[in-house]
Amino acid sequence: MTLTTNKDYDxxxxxxxxxxxxxxxxxxxxxxxxxxxxxxxSFKDSLGDLKAKIFVLLDGCPPEYDExxxxxxxxxxxxxxxxxxxGNLATFSLQxxxxxxxxxxDLVYFAEDDYFYMPNQFNEMIELLKENDDVxxxxxxxxxxxxxxxxxxxxxxxxxxxxxxxxxxxxTCLTFLTAKSTLEMTREVFESYTxxxxxxxxxxxxxxxxxxxxIKALKNRKEHLYYKVIRLAWRxxxxxxxxxxxxxxxVPLPSIGIHxxxxxxxxxxxxxxxxxxxxxxxxx
Numbered sequence: 001m002t003l004t005t006n007k008d009y010d011x012x013x014x015x016x017x018x019x020x021x022x023x024x025x026x027x028x029x030x031x032x033x034x035x036x037x038x039x040x041x042s043f044k045d046s047l048g049d050l051k052a053k054i055f056v057l058l059d060g061c062p063p064e065y066d067e068x069x070x071x072x073x074x075x076x077x078x079x080x081x082x083x084x085x086x087g088n089l090a091t092f093s094l095q096x097x098x099x100x101x102x103x104x105x106d107l108v109y110f111a112e113d114d115y116f117y118m119p120n121q122f123n124e125m126i127e128l129l130k131e132n133d134d135v136x137x138x139x140x141x142x143x144x145x146x147x148x149x150x151x152x153x154x155x156x157x158x159x160x161x162x163x164x165x166x167x168x169x170x171x172t173c174l175t176f177l178t179a180k181s182t183l184e185m186t187r188e189v190f191e192s193y194t195x196x197x198x199x200x201x202x203x204x205x206x207x208x209x210x211x212x213x214x215i216k217a218l219k220n221r222k223e224h225l226y227y228k229v230i231r232l233a234w235r236x237x238x239x240x241x242x243x244x245x246x247x248x249x250x251v252p253l254p255s256i257g258i259h260x261x262x263x264x265x266x267x268x269x270x271x272x273x274x275x276x277x278x279x280x281x282x283x284x
Contacts, residue, residue, distance in 0.1 A: 009053040009077075010126065012105040012180075014095035015043075016057040017065060017113040018088075025114060025260040027279040036113055037068055038282055039260065044072045046117035046256070050126070053104040054078050057094055060085035092174060093194045100183060108183055112175045115140065116258045116275045124163060125177050128250060132159070136182050136247040137206075139172035140257030142266040146170075150220040151200070151229055154209045157248075165253040170210065171203030171229075172249060173259060186247065192236040200229045205237035206247040 021032045028035035054077055056069050066080055081098075083091065092110075099108040107126060117140065125138045146152045146169055156168040174193070183190070186206060193202050204211060211233060220226045234241060254268035258275055265272060 007103065007105045008051075009105040010050045011047075011052045011107050011109055011177075012099060012102050013052050013054045013109045013111050014057065014098045015054055015111040015113070016059060016091040016095060017061060018059045018091075019061045019065065023114065023261045024263070026262045026265065027260065027276070033064065033068075034282065035260070036065070037071075038279060039113060039116055040068060040072055042117040042119070042278065043111065043115070043122075045119040046122040048120040048123060050123055052077065052109075053102070055098045055102070056080050057083060057091050057098075059083045059087070059091050089194045093191065096183070096187060096190055100180065100187065106180050107177065108180050109177045110175055112173070112259075114260045115175055116260055116278070118256050118271060118274065121163075121256045124161065124252070125256065128159075128161065128166060129177060129179065134248050135250050136178065137172075137249040138177040139169070139249065139251045140175065140177075140255065141172060141259050142251050142253060142255040142268065143169070143172060143259070144264055144267055146251070147267065149225065150216075150223050151210065151226045159250070166250045167253060168207075169249050169251045170207045171200040172251065174199050175257065175259070176249075182247075185245075189237050189240050189244075195236065196232075197236040198229060198232050200225070201232035201236065203249065204229060205233045205240045205244075207249055208241065208246045211241055 095110050129135050129138050152170050159166045189202050189205050255266040255271050
């Protein structure tokens with residue numbers, strides 16, 4: 001999507017954070033506050049010179065989490081939204097609402113609190129989105145499922161920029177970059193997640209990979225996730241699948257962000273080694 005921005009900020013972020021460890025991270029397994037700071041610092045370092053407006057969805061977080069964000073961002077760039085433990089679905093719904101109603105930037109980013117980012121690389125995602133008409137969504141994360149599951153076995157496109165390669169993907173998690181105008185057009189699909197849809201299913205409703213091949217679905221019916229994702233996509237978003245636009249999601253090679261879930265780390269060893277070194281420096 002080729003676009004230019006004329007707003008006050010390069011980017012508007014809705015960053016949701018929760019004070020407990022919900023998965024098994026490879027670092028700071030028993031200390032969510034330290035894990036949160038580790039991830040937040042890396043996010044700030046990855047932004048580099050970008051000017052970002054950050055809406056922070058503090059879901060049941062104690063007061064020290066307010067100070068954590070103030071440590072890394074100026075007060076005028078922060079909007080702290082305190083929530084009383086409303087949970088994953090409600091905070092995602094609020095992210096959509098906040099990012100659509102804000103007037104700070106034409107570019108919006110959904111952020112979860114358990115991603116580690118490579119330094120000074122976030123701008124590459126913005127450049128890709130702004131300079132290419134066929135880029136609708138950008139994930140920072142090269143998900144290992146794309147290499148391991150039949151669900152993601154499909155042809156893909158590759159682009160080369162000055163610093164890395166990018167490829168299309170059928171799905172990702174709920175941390176991603178897009179244009180506000182694109183989010184407006186796809187809002188109904190994303191909101192299906194809050195009604196019981198799976199994140200992979202909503203993405204595959206948008207990208208439409210492997211959604212019309214009944215023979216392939218039958219052939220891979222023993223892969224439980226394959227069947228589940230296909231079924232949920234057709235249950236929640238049939239209108240989008242049949243008549244909707246086919247959107248393109250792109251992921252970086254190597255990863256710009258690492259989802260800190262031990263069973264789903266990206267395949268690039270150098271990224272992981274850098275993350276582990278940074279964690280050691282914080283006293284893991």
